Amino acid sequence: MSLTFGDSLSFQFSIRTNTTGTLASHEHPMQFVELRLGHSSHLISRSSRQILQQSPSTPLGESLFPFILRDLEHPPFLPNYHVLHFLSSFSIPVAACDIIYQEISSFALRLTADNVDLNFHIVVDVDAIEMIWVDLDPFLVEEYSPPAMNGAPASAIERLQRQKFDGLREEEEEGDCSVCCEALRGEEEVSRIPCGHVYHKCCILKWLQISNSCPLCRTKLEQ
Structure with missing residues (x-):
């Protein structure tokens, strides 16, 4: 279809x-x-x-x-x-x-x-x-090749991989990851990107390979 x-x-x-x-x-x-x-x-x-x-x-x-x-x-x-x-x-x-x-x-x-x-x-x-x-x-x-989708710079992705999660805020504790729509649980598997939104680390890293912006607010990870 x-x-x-x-x-x-x-x-x-x-x-x-x-x-x-x-x-x-x-x-x-x-x-x-x-x-x-x-x-x-x-x-x-x-x-x-x-x-x-x-x-x-x-x-x-x-x-x-x-x-x-x-x-x-x-x-x-x-x-x-x-x-x-x-x-x-x-x-x-x-x-x-x-x-x-x-x-x-x-x-x-x-x-x-x-x-x-x-x-x-x-x-x-x-x-x-x-x-x-x-x-x-x-x-x-x-x-001719169509323009490729521009992912986040490798340096920004590497920095996010090393970054330690600062913990869920009270209003985020019942929230879902907007990439996979599953609940956010556990500090080891969660990441906060510069705009403040929180995702499962594996989900946001996969997303940033093809896009340099937040899936929710579209703020660029790095200009």
């Missing part, structure tokens, strides 16, 4: 599953969605609209969260919150988040034949595609 937003951004996503075929209990339904997000770029000829070159997809993040079918029509609509929170932390348009959520919901209901107690584990792969339009002769495409 694919979505297009203007001339600069599109999304391709696929949904697959592994179902156990057994009934979950009312207290502990085993219904999960594993959401994986990647980024790639397409170099497109403005005249022919032909894709001249495309980069391999670079993983940005992934998260596993409950997607309880009983909650689809009852506040606080937790399944929609999980999808929106994860994707929007990477600046994915809300309209795209809503469409992806609706596709996941429809897939889950078809999969279970409307039996809201059936166990399932759905895997959703989303690729955010940056579309780069050029007036370029197709025969010259090998001489």
